[in-house]
Amino acid sequence: MEVQLPHGQRYIKKFIYYAALGVPEVDISTYKLKINGLVENKLEFSYEDLLKMIDTKYTKDFHCVTGWSIKDVYWEGIKIRNIVEKSKVKEEAKWVIFYSLDGYTSTIPIEDALSEDSIIALRINGKPLTIEQGFPARPFMPHLYGWKSAKWLTEIEFIDKYVDGYWEERGYHERGNVWEEERFKGHLGKHSPKRPIL
Ligand SMILES: Nc1nc2c(c(=O)[nH]1)N[C@H]1C(S)=C(S)[C@@H](COP(=O)(O)O)O[C@H]1N2
Ligand SMILES: [Mo]
Numbered sequence: 583m584e585v586q587l588p589h590g591q592r593y594i595k596k597f598i599y600y601a602a603l604g605v606p607e608v609d610i611s612t613y614k615l616k617i618n619g620l621v622e623n624k625l626e627f628s629y630e631d632l633l634k635m636i637d638t639k640y641t642k643d644f645h646c647v648t649g650w651s652i653k654d655v656y657w658e659g660i661k662i663r664n665i666v667e668k669s670k671v672k673e674e675a676k677w678v679i680f681y682s683l684d685g686y687t688s689t690i691p692i693e694d695a696l697s698e699d700s701i702i703a704l705r706i707n708g709k710p711l712t713i714e715q716g717f718p719a720r721p722f723m724p725h726l727y728g729w730k731s732a733k734w735l736t737e738i739e740f741i742d743k744y745v746d747g748y749w750e751e752r753g754y755h756e757r758g759n760v761w762e763e764e765r766f767k768g769h770l771g772k773h774s775p776k777r778p779i780l
Pocket of ligand 1: 603
């Protein structure tokens with residue numbers, strides 16, 4: 583099936599690696615992914631645990647808000663909704679914050695985290711993530727811009743009230759849907775072109 587490129591994006595051949603806060607050192611022998619916040623069961627997974635939980639393999643494009651996209655990336659990971667089921671997320675949870683080893687954070691609405699295709703990615707194009715790609719894990723939501731995909735993921739926290747992440751604090755959108763072109767806060771997207779300037 584031919585999928586269209588979202589408005590304002592162009593394909594390039596290779597990922598541009600970003601590390602706003604530097605590339606951290608990862609000790610995989612002590613690494614844990616923590617599930618925290620408004621959950622009945624606080625959980626921790628080692629890298630070994632995560633590899634055993636892989637339930638999703640698909641080919642999806644990746645879109646950076648700066649305008650570059652990568653076509654047909656093969657991803658392998660774990661549906662966030664399956665992790666959510668295990669941890670029994672409470673009713674009050676409305677937002678999800680991803681925390682990274684380097685101090686980077688990103689925030690998304692819980693419904694986007696629960697989308698069928700939203701995963702914790704462990705492998706790209708048939709191989710474990712490289713350090714530059716965010717080894718050992720990063721969330722990937724195909725319908726959200728790439729800044730939401732926090733590399734070197736260490737914690738998923740469920741919260742009720744919205745809190746900015748690293749780029750959200752710098753004016754980027756609370757949700758970041760690529761099809762609605764939600765790049766910046768206060769931008770209502772391409773379906774609302776007549777937004778008045780206040
Ligand atoms: N920890 C961390 N995660 C991050 C970033 C970052 O600087 N630090 N940059 C984000 C942005 S803006 C994008 S587009 C993607 C880029 O992924 P790549 O570095 O694998 O190309 O990572 C996202 N995740
Ligand atoms: Mo980005």
